[in-house]
Amino acid sequence: MRAVFVALAALAALSCAPPRAPRAEPPAVTQCRYDVRVASQRPLLLDVTASCEGTALEGLGYADARLRSYVVAPTESGRALREQGQRFELAAPKPRAAFRYRVDLERFAREHGRFDLALRSGESVVAPASSFLLHPLPLLPETRIELRVQATGNFGFESGLERRGDGYVLQAHEISVATYSVFGRFTGRTLELPGGRIELVLLDGSPLEIDALASWVERRARWIADFYGRFPAPRTLLVLVPVGEGAAVVFGKLLPESAPGVAVLLGKRTGAEALERDWILLHELFHIGVPSFDGEGKWFDEGLATYFEPILRVRAGALSELELWREFARGMPRGLPALARYGLERAPGYAGMYWGGAVYCLLADVELRKASRLTLGLEDAVRSVFERGGRSSDVWSLDETFSFAERALGTEVLSSLRARHAERPTPVDLDALFAELGVVVREGNVVELRNDAPLSAVRAALVKPPPPSR
Template structure:
């Protein structure tokens, strides 16, 4: 999550912080014995949704909110029977006691903006005539449930209204298969008169929609921006971290800053919301760091927010490195931005340890201290990996080692262990002296060894013992995955 927010976008940021052209349909694999089907019907005013859930076999005990905010949004719930609907009790959860296999339940959700029951919770937001409503508001999870149950979903939308990409493509009957990730993580979804702009990236595809509002950049320029950021991030794993991702571009009035804010939602498919200044120039948008930062999050497992220093640190480090690798910045510019960031990190915070600052970041707003401390540790770890392997290993390789756990939720030490390939590896050794100290990590010794120094006119890259590693960090690296079929 990023904190470069101007007043014109503050309302959207507070809410978020918390299909157009599609591929040809393909039939789903045979369904398991138990199947649950969701039908999400949006009312024409885009302020209420009726969800019908049908249980073809066993019935769970309840339908539970996937986020605390969703508990306050359900207005009514009923089981549908031949003699008419029968009300179901709602006490946070929707009780399904008395519902029989083969019956359907319907609940009505209030999607009106401005109703957040929990401070900082993700809520809905109107952008002109369009609506952003995260799954946390309207998706309810069967409780209990097991992996053998097939979960299928479809939207029934008013004429002219489409939903942004949030789940895999529908079959010929309109059903989309969703999995446990849809209930574990929040995804961001837009509804409105949307057109999907499909952007091929190495090994994957981005489905982008632009919400109601004016932008200086046209569709071709938006594809160039997102495609360039997608290629840059592909230089970590050799391919884009997801085969498919949805991007919601939110025009932000009275702003010329390229991207004011970004946030990632994870689910059956990742979703990313990016607030773009309506007056942003194309030449400023393409080299901007925000999309690169947010896409980088998809390359690592999710870590709980109280330990955000590691995932935000990795994304903050890579937002410089990857732009240099892709030619969006020169190496000198990338190192210069990194040095500026380290200076910011030293000057911010509440004087507590990195572990404590990270835990309380959303309350203290010590974003600079947390993000840039994590970035300093990422740089030190990258150098440690390269030095310990005579230049044959890197932080990229560590990210690849952890990439098969991208759909999991880990603690920081679990992610470090996955990246190191065991206990006590280079990353763990770098972190240990700093995580429980109140000083900013001492990255100066590493920078001096690399030959990176701030001069009067900007950064200076000097002859130094680590100059070859310094240059290799910004090198494009291995070839990227091909995407011969583009966005099918």
């Protein structure tokens, strides 16, 4: 058997031409151009044409099953596509195809009424682009998508997607996480910041004028720019959505893994004072400078935003140091069960993710400052990751994030605390840590700060802005 094989191999070697590099297969889908036309303003109906090129186009698909009820079955050259699970398929693969479909965004908004799916607010509808774009099949990471939206007259369109000329660009794999867009009649402002700009969109129903809201947003965006050294994204869409009869900012969300878009819901009785007290906008903007994590590390992402947001307010003079510790004394104990019972990576629920993550950040910040004689802190780790390109628009692994940070800082404090508090359950004695820092907490969340505690100087360093040269 072996001899026969050797003989055949020798024959093959004699008769073969010199080996050639394997030819790279051209991609099945190279690019698509999506044209979105507003077919009706109210009810809001969109007609989408997706013209794709490649070698073997198979059809269109979607990641979120909730979309299906609002998509009128797509066609190609006037022929209906065959529906198979979450796919609309051509009868046979083609090198070129122009798909057409309609999306009933009005009914999507009426039946779900969620700003991360579709939400009507007065004369506008806010919806992530993932709620009206189907993706080409096969879904390839390298397929480039160009998007144009035809909105006419005073019926406008704005999106957080990356602008290119008079349209937008993205990769096909980003469609299922594509960020917010707005259709309708709204007020817009562009806020120029060091390192980037915010496209501010205000939907109707707000008790406050756009000028007051724009200056609130701009001040907070500048605190973020001070932290990172510049605003962390070249272009960010921020949609302010007035909802309900409340008198405060109610909720906010940054959509990760896509060009940054933030939606903030505010009650229709929100006044200037409530804006001053708000923490939500700052928390969401903070996320833009930190990479996204997939299937891990949510506690780190949310912990950082929860921990640094009030520190930034102290630095800006919007919160006193005493109030900061009052907030930490109220919030951090909520994260302790997650640390003691599960470890942060496996802890269920939001309290562990946000406040457990914030406890981790406090432990890390204190350790880093102690070890460096107050010259380095957790923010140096965050900024080093940001300088290496970490952004909410990209997914990084926790391992690579930690290794960049630790190489920059020359320490293993972050990963040893991660092993201790994220990978396995380990209780944290928060009272003892607070006492060492000179934070005395009495009944009823009465907090007193002492400057004669062993780590009082560390506590003072936590809120001090770093010198500009760092």
